Amino acid sequence: MAIASPDEPNDALAAFFFRHGIHYGWVVAGVTFLTMLVTAGAVGAPGVLIGPLQTEFGWSTSDISSAFAVRLVLFGLLGPFAAAFMNRFGIRRVAAIALLLIGAGVLGSLWMTTLWQLFLLWGVVVGMGTGLTAMVLGATVATRWFSARRGLVIGLLTASTATGQLVFLPLLASLTQAVGWRSALGLVLAMLLLAVVAVLALMRDRPSDLRLAPYGASDTTPAPIPPKLSFGAMLASPLIALREAVITRTFWVLFGTFFICGASTNGLVQTHFVSLCGDFGIVPVAAAGMLAVIGIFDFAGTVGSGWLSDRFDSRTLLFWYYGLRGLSLIYLPFTSFSFYELSLFAVFYGLDWVATVPPTVKLAADRFGERANLVFGWVFAGHQLGAAFAAWGAGFTRTAYESYLPAFFIAGLLCLLAALAVVTVREPRQPALALATP
DSSP states (O other): OOOSOSSOOSSHHHHHHHHTTOOHHHHHHHHHHHHHHHHHHHHHGGGGTHHHHHHHHOOOHHHHHHHHHHHHHHHHHTHHHHHHHHHHHOHHHHHHHHHHHHHHHHHHHTTOOSHHHHIIIIIIIHHHHHHTTHHHHHHHHHHHHBSSSHHHHHHHHHHHHHHHHHHHHHHHHHHHHHHOHHHHHHHHHHHHHHHHHHHHHHOOSOGGGGTOOOBTOSSOSOOOOOOOOOHHHHHHHHHHHHHHHTTSHHHHHHHHHHHHHHHTTIIIIIHHHHHHHHHTTOOHHHHHHHHHHHHHHHHHHHHHHHHHHTTSOHHHHHHHHHHHHHHHHHHGGGSOOOHHHHHHHHHHHHHHSSTTHHHHHHHHHHHHGGGHHHHHHHHHHHHHHHHHHHHHHHHHHHHHHSOSHHHHHHHHHHHHHHHHHHTTOOOOSSOOOOSSOO
């Protein structure tokens, strides 16, 4: 791989990789991949906890879903401020603190006995920890460390999030069934510890900290480190970016379609698919295994989407992604939940799980320039608000109507609306600028 700077980095680890022809941006991307994978595993854990918590504590599906919905709201609303924190305090420090917060929430839940503790630990603490990383971490790393192959890197890091949410579920479901949900959460804690060690040992904040330019940069002179904002200015920067963005149609289209994206993925399928399958006599381990299949096809779909977003109109890609996802969700309620039908759903739905992220990031970068990482944080907040709405709404339909299927059908129709809405985004008049503040 090409080295962006002719001078050896002033960091021992970076210099080691430099001498072996590897730009340190790939190491940072690898650590970010692990961090987002493990964080996503913690985000996806509630998918196998609903049944055991109902059995042990007698809480209703609606109450448990409401607590998990708080987590998704915070996960989204902290996104814009996470971008500001990374610009002010550095990626390494923010990522480490986020992982420790998630670990504290998961660890505390091993001893919880009341519903308010579920709200506090899984709603607030885990919600804040996951919100400090979210999609903004991957977008910031990809655009700060990479000039070339940026779309591919965004696709890889995005895939790590969805894949972590889905591939962890079979392991957690098996452990929950065999030895209980608390032992299953022990696996999550072990992975969080591994990620913290990797972040502290290998993560670096900026290429310029190591006397490097971003990977593939035509100008091999490292960019100067920008002056740090005051704490007050840092907290205000996401609000300023939001004020400038809300007057544009593009922002509301991206916000609205990402709301639907979250409602049709994290909030609905990730949270309730295992319980939905249980209504049709499918055991949790088998249902979680089907989610793992979704995760495998998601990895291929999202990495491919990153590659495609470097080459094709993002609006066209999003039209097809939302349209096909909507059709797959509408198809599911009309099946008999046989192995063949669920497998067909897993393949087509999996290819679209978060394939929407790379072209959405690219549209935000094209339209909003140097503030785009902050604007994307607000767009991602829309994603998580949609997820929270679906997590609560599907739990409500299950409690009120004894069926999850209306929620899946409605989500499919919303995806079709998103497919139509995204084609109204106009081409930017100016060339694309960097997504993250340099």
